[in-house]
Amino acid sequence: MGENPDISKLLRMKRYEQPPPGYFEDFVQEFHRRQRAELLRRPTWKIVWDRISAIAPGFHVPQYAYATIAALAVCASVVIISPRSISPTNTLAKADPGVPAISLTSRPVTIGDTLPVSARADGSLPPHYVLQARPVSNEQPLSF
Amino acid sequence: MPDEPEIPDEELVARTRAGDPDAFSDLVVRYSPRLYGLVYNMTSNHEDTNDLLQEIFAKAYRSINGFRGNSSFYTWMHSIAVNMTINFLKKRGRRQGMSLDDVDSNIQNDREFIEITSGNDPRHEANLSELQQRLNEAMQKLSHEHRAVVTMFDIQGMPHAEIAKVLGISEGTVRSRLFYAHRQLQNYLEEFIKR
Structure with missing residues (x-):
């Protein structure tokens, strides 16, 4: 199921649609240029984070760590802000x-x-x- | 002098992770022609393909530490390319742009091409650009998901199992999408197909 020889032959012709000669050599140069430009635009914290990740590749923030930290922060705020229960x-x-x-x-x-x-x-x-x-x-x- | 054996993808990935910038360049050189075909045949536009392909490799470079090796690098790269192209097409909406000027002239010497386009009936004789335009139009009528399957199977010659891995679907789904897409394309390209 799924193979139609005539359609497949027609579609195979699309393999010949290629970019102009030399395109792929230029493509790699363009890729390097964009990479350098992106490095210059990157925020400092991201560069620092990447370096930390590179130093400790096994370090991963647990999936629910951010949610847990947020929940603890909310609890702490409630305790601090609420009026004292002893009057x-x-x-x-x-x-x-x-x-x-x-x-x-x-x-x-x-x-x-x-x-x-x-x-x-x-x-x-x-x-x-x-x-x-x-x-x-x-x-x-x-x-x- | 025999050619040097090709460095395996896995080794280039490991070297990229270790900070060797040339290793990823080798991967770009190795994969750009193939991924160009994939993206171009989904977008039908050379300029969009160029920009998108740059973004695809940039994304792969940024995410290479997340590549766990559960699949081959080939499958991983194709997954990134297909997903980013489908997202791009969704954003682009119905805007269509085709550059038909970049056809490789070799196509006119291709035996298959001559065989298909030169029937006894003069109605079957189509010129190259018209046929290409109709092909592109027919492809654009398919949904993004169907177009991805047709591109990988018919144009790039990937096996069903590999396409299934790239798209994260079953082989049965790949086959049924192909069947449906071929039927649609046949309706649209009927006059170009010899009977």
């Missing part, structure tokens, strides 16, 4: 589950907003308050 509110709630959490607002915080955190049973010290994770007291500051 003052959570710290307070963890420290004393019985104490309601104080939310952070833009409103100025006053003493009245705070709740007593601890006080000694003998009452020797005044009660302490926590204001945005900073200990506060209703004592007057010392002045000399």
Whole structure:
């Protein structure tokens, strides 16, 4: 199947369609000229890469290496950019589950907003308050 | 004095990889006439063929480190040439350009040519350029894939198995493409074929 003698004979005549004499000698010269021109145009990183490849011909970047590096970079960015999961509110709630959490607002915080955190049973010290994770007291500051 | 034995392709490839620029030049000299025929008969244009052939060898030179030797260098080079030519033809679209001035004059002395073109019926007597033009037109009517098979089999005389390797298809597919392409060409060139 597939061979038609008449058509094949006609097509064989196309073997005679050749370029002008001397063409192939010029072709090799032209190839060298283009190779030199391409070398001059090549970016430096490509030349360096080619040299590295030539030095270590067995070195090949694994197929999924680029995808893995990209995925790791995305994961790292997410971890860095995302807000910290530990907030003052959570710290307070963890420290004393019985104490309601104080939310952070833009409103100025006053003493009245705070709740007593601890006080000694003998009452020797005044009660302490926590204001945005900073200990506060209703004592007057010392002045000399 | 006997001719020097031809250096095997594999040795020239190894020397090219080792950085010997003359080795690849030898491969260019060895393969350019054959690949010229392949590309020209697919494009039907000498200028396109020249540019494309330069690009084909440049691509082969750049990729020679990737040549693993699973196939022969001959098959590898032909695969590059066919793939690049088909891509080029797809880009070129329907633009057709034929240079019919470069016909080798030897064709007029070819016994096969005279036999085919000189029948008793004067309608079968076709002049060279007309026949060549019709042949090129007929070839251009084939799909790129069919044209590649016809070029390699009928014009270059490659066996089915080699064509199958170059195109990465089965021998059965090569044969069926040839059958279909010959039928199309026969319809188009009927008046030039003696009955």
